Amino acid sequence: MKVAYYPGCVAKGACKELDLSVRLVLERLGIGVTELDTASCCGAGVMNEVKPKLNHVLNARTFSMAEKLNLDLMTICSTCYGRFKSSNQYIKQNLDAINKEIKKIKTSYNGNVKVKHFVEVLNDYGLDELNKKVKKPLRTLKPAVVYGCHLLRPHAVENNIMENVCKSLHSKPINFESKGRCCGFPILMTNRKTSLKLAGKVLTDAIDNGANCLVVSCPLCHMNYDSLQPEVEKVLGRKIKLPVLHLSQLIGLALGLTMEELGMDKHIVDCDKVYHLVHL
Amino acid sequence: MEVIISRFNGKKRYTSKFNLALKPDLTVSEVLMLIKNSHDGSLSFRAGCRNGVCGICAVKVNNKSVLGCKTKVKDIVVDDKILIEPLDMFPVIKDLVVDIDNFIENNIDIRSAIVSSSTHKTSQEDMRHLDTVSNCIQCGICFSSCDVLNVNQSFIGPAALLRAYRCVTDKRDGLKNQRLKHYNKENYAWDCTHCENCTTLCPQGINVSEHISSLRKELIEQGLKSKGSSHHLAFLKSINKHGLLNEASYPFFSINFNPLRLKEVLPVGLRMLRKRKSPGIFHKPIKNIEEVRKLFREVKE
Numbered sequence: 365m366k367v368a369y370y371p372g373c374v375a376k377g378a379c380k381e382l383d384l385s386v387r388l389v390l391e392r393l394g395i396g397v398t399e400l401d402t403a404s405c406c407g408a409g410v411m412n413e414v415k416p417k418l419n420h421v422l423n424a425r426t427f428s429m430a431e432k433l434n435l436d437l438m439t440i441c442s443t444c445y446g447r448f449k450s451s452n453q454y455i456k457q458n459l460d461a462i463n464k465e466i467k468k469i470k471t472s473y474n475g476n477v478k479v480k481h482f483v484e485v486l487n488d489y490g491l492d493e494l495n496k497k498v499k500k501p502l503r504t505l506k507p508a509v510v511y512g513c514h515l516l517r518p519h520a521v522e523n524n525i526m527e528n529v530c531k532s533l534h535s536k537p538i539n540f541e542s543k544g545r546c547c548g549f550p551i552l553m554t555n556r557k558t559s560l561k562l563a564g565k566v567l568t569d570a571i572d573n574g575a576n577c578l579v580v581s582c583p584l585c586h587m588n589y590d591s592l593q594p595e596v597e598k599v600l601g602r603k604i605k606l607p608v609l610h611l612s613q614l615i616g617l618a619l620g621l622t623m624e625e626l627g628m629d630k631h632i633v634d635c636d637k638v639y640h641l642v643h644l
Numbered sequence: 645m646e647v648i649i650s651r652f653n654g655k656k657r658y659t660s661k662f663n664l665a666l667k668p669d670l671t672v673s674e675v676l677m678l679i680k681n682s683h684d685g686s687l688s689f690r691a692g693c694r695n696g697v698c699g700i701c702a703v704k705v706n707n708k709s710v711l712g713c714k715t716k717v718k719d720i721v722v723d724d725k726i727l728i729e730p731l732d733m734f735p736v737i738k739d740l741v742v743d744i745d746n747f748i749e750n751n752i753d754i755r756s757a758i759v760s761s762s763t764h765k766t767s768q769e770d771m772r773h774l775d776t777v778s779n780c781i782q783c784g785i786c787f788s789s790c791d792v793l794n795v796n797q798s799f800i801g802p803a804a805l806l807r808a809y810r811c812v813t814d815k816r817d818g819l820k821n822q823r824l825k826h827y828n829k830e831n832y833a834w835d836c837t838h839c840e841n842c843t844t845l846c847p848q849g850i851n852v853s854e855h856i857s858s859l860r861k862e863l864i865e866q867g868l869k870s871k872g873s874s875h876h877l878a879f880l881k882s883i884n885k886h887g888l889l890n891e892a893s894y895p896f897f898s899i900n901f902n903p904l905r906l907k908e909v910l911p912v913g914l915r916m917l918r919k920r921k922s923p924g925i926f927h928k929p930i931k932n933i934e935e936v937r938k939l940f941r942e943v944k945e
Binding site for chain 1: 707791792794795796799830831834835836837838839840841843844851853857858860861864870871872875876877879880883887888889890891892895898899908911912915916919920921922923927930931932935936938939940942943944945
């Protein structure tokens, strides 16, 4: 099994631990990756509000790379997933017009690429197979999983796919109304207070329902929930201190990898508590 | 089948349960009428056209906001149960009847009627566009399920922004500039996070979120300044330069190096630096960046 790996901006910038842990986990599972290291930003729901056509054209350039490799394109970010899915749909309906533009950089795209999120690649790999690789069952962990809007809307992944992965690692995902809620990150620079309140709503809902960590499928969510958690605490006037893990880190823990290997020592909210729970 | 209804009598909330043998093809509105006619005459709910046109029968069923008259029981039942509740975000008057005054008054705030000032002749193409953005039936489902409204009730909400976009793009309207200035303010166009609950739940199938994006595009094209436009322009500049976003420098460009806003970016930046999590300041462009820059130059829209 092999995928064309699109890390995106955040996993190469402010969430390097995500790129690190995804690579390690895929290696341990024997899933091959070819990184699309010349690909550009997906547009993140920003570029389409300034230059929508340019956004599609740049994405067609990225898709053409995966198409040439004849591989599915794997993203590790819910936002990239949503943008790519929508863009791919648009491009397929306007193949000629888009190809006319990318011809200028001597490339072409036939609309044959499938966009998949990391969690879908794991699902294709097989959760039973994943379960067989578990060295350290996560029985003591009660994660609250959040999907990030764009794994659910406008294109939805399989129902409960994140929870199913968690269960295959023997953790017990909590029942949690906020799993599909917005983290607020997209408006952090425009309406900071609302953005932080949105993150706070999810974090407190997770704690109030008995979660001992939050697990995210999107590095943008991770920024609001982890890097900005001290600000969220201030806005809410309530202590939170909830560790926030990337899905790949949760899997890495179950595969027996260490905190440092998975980059969990880089998080703003201390993850020691989670590690100790697993290694009781 | 067990039908559980959230009730309110003006003083307290309670639930009523009914065990009914229901034909699976019945709509939620038909079930409510059946209960009112045969089991409990005191039940209050709204039902109008019963044909998906008037938008008055919206309720929450098994945690999803829907039009009662367009939703069949068989499509929404879980474990032989349906839980019917009033829409979120609206004050409840009685049982499933909610007070929609504030939601409707948002139409006054955004001046939802066009003010004709020209003799512009509307083309077929104009009309096709106006058709797609005018299909809102004011059911309030998007308003009740908006994640932003849930934490900030001052936000004008998706339905009003859709209407705003419709008015801005109606060539007969003479208020475009005033309108855009108004929609550029805090709690209007720039406060949507694109969680896309509105798009996913809209019973009319309107891509509300995308139209809000188009409204923002109008604001930027008119050169109106805001935190949002400055963020968006800094974002594109960074992609043009690096291919991927330079997360170390773009926040500073996004706030236009405004000293009053440094407190938004500095503490988190330093905190990340301490954990060696911060992205490098010297950000090398991606390989083949020239291709990206060329497309930036060539593709104008």
